[in-house]
Amino acid sequence: MRPQGRHLAHGAEATHRHPALVLCAAVLTGLCVVGLTGLAFLGHLDDLAAPYASTTSPRQHADGAGSGTSAIAGSAASVAPGTVPTSHADDAAWLDLVRSPITGLGVPERTRCDLPAPDPTGSTPALEQRLTVLTSCLDRAWQGPVQRAGLEFSPVAVRVLDPAQTSPGQCEQAETVVPAAYCEADRTIYVSPAAARQDAEVPDIGDLLLVAAVTHEYGHHLQSLTGLAGAVHAYTADHPEAEPELTRRLESMATCLGASTHGLLDGSPQVTQGFYEHMVDAETYRPDPAHGSGATQARWARAGYDDPGVTGRCATFSAPDELVA
Numbered sequence: 001m002r003p004q005g006r007h008l009a010h011g012a013e014a015t016h017r018h019p020a021l022v023l024c025a026a027v028l029t030g031l032c033v034v035g036l037t038g039l040a041f042l043g044h045l046d047d048l049a050a051p052y053a054s055t056t057s058p059r060q061h062a063d064g065a066g067s068g069t070s071a072i073a074g075s076a077a078s079v080a081p082g083t084v085p086t087s088h089a090d091d092a093a094w095l096d097l098v099r100s101p102i103t104g105l106g107v108p109e110r111t112r113c114d115l116p117a118p119d120p121t122g123s124t125p126a127l128e129q130r131l132t133v134l135t136s137c138l139d140r141a142w143q144g145p146v147q148r149a150g151l152e153f154s155p156v157a158v159r160v161l162d163p164a165q166t167s168p169g170q171c172e173q174a175e176t177v178v179p180a181a182y183c184e185a186d187r188t189i190y191v192s193p194a195a196a197r198q199d200a201e202v203p204d205i206g207d208l209l210l211v212a213a214v215t216h217e218y219g220h221h222l223q224s225l226t227g228l229a230g231a232v233h234a235y236t237a238d239h240p241e242a243e244p245e246l247t248r249r250l251e252s253m254a255t256c257l258g259a260s261t262h263g264l265l266d267g268s269p270q271v272t273q274g275f276y277e278h279m280v281d282a283e284t285y286r287p288d289p290a291h292g293s294g295a296t297q298a299r300w301a302r303a304g305y306d307d308p309g310v311t312g313r314c315a316t317f318s319a320p321d322e323l324v325a
């Protein structure tokens with residue numbers, strides 16, 4: 001199955017409704033989970049630049065399942081981790097998916113993360129330096145919860161792709177025109193030079209887009225560390241017809257985990273209220289088979305942003321079908 005990028009509203013309709021961005025995506029294929037993230041600058045967030053404040057502090061939660069009461073349209077917040085959706089009630093193998101430790105990780109502390117200033121030339125070394133700072137922050141946030149869950153932690157690597165070169169361990173990815181991709185085989189987030197250009201051309205919004213893209217890919221890293229990605233591989237081998245649904249549930253979870261992680265970060269760049277409102281708007285997204293409807297994509301982004309660090313809010317494999325449609 002070839003990777004498919006996230007399809008979002010675009011053109012005159014998107015410009016009329018929204019002042020910013022398109023977001024990130026990823027699909028599972030073979031030995032790697034590949035995230036394809038489309039970034040586009042549609043306007044300015046100046047009119048909605050108030051700091052974003054999550055509705056629930058992660059410190060209010062005693063465990064990974066969380067006990068927050070965020071009101072989320074479509075009831076993503078009410079999904080109980082570890083339960084089996086009705087559509088899979090008689091499917092014993094589905095239990096390996098819903099029982100993944102990923103939805104029970106302890107809640108990380110808020111993490112200070114100040115990225116170096118963008119290089120106006122968009123150079124590859126400067127971008128790699130900024131991304132290394134970012135992924136180090138993400139590792140610092142999640143290492144404790146992963147290890148306290150009794151799991152082995154491995155930091156994520158990050159590389160900027162050189163379109164003129166290929167090397168082993170890149171999951172056969174030739175999709176260098178897309179900004180970001182996670183490869184499970186070598187636990188590396190690959191970023192294309194397009195991200196450097198975006199960052200240099202629109203540094204303020206480009207920063208938020210870059211962080212959103214990388215945190216989405218880091219969600220796939222968490223899926224790998226907690227064994228969920230492996231369980232999905234095993235399930236798909238026995239049930240190949242289920243791959244579209246599995247991909248959609250993985251993607252919805254990565255969207256939620258990415259937003260949840262993004263919301264944990266203090267420092268620069270800081271999530272703005274305008275950025276948050278755009279990310280949780282269904283009309284930001286165009287539907288596609290890998291990621292579901294616009295409502296689905298926005299629903300899980302909201303679940304993550306509204307409860308930073310609470311992975312239990314991202315229990316997409318326990319969600320009824322209509323919440324991941």
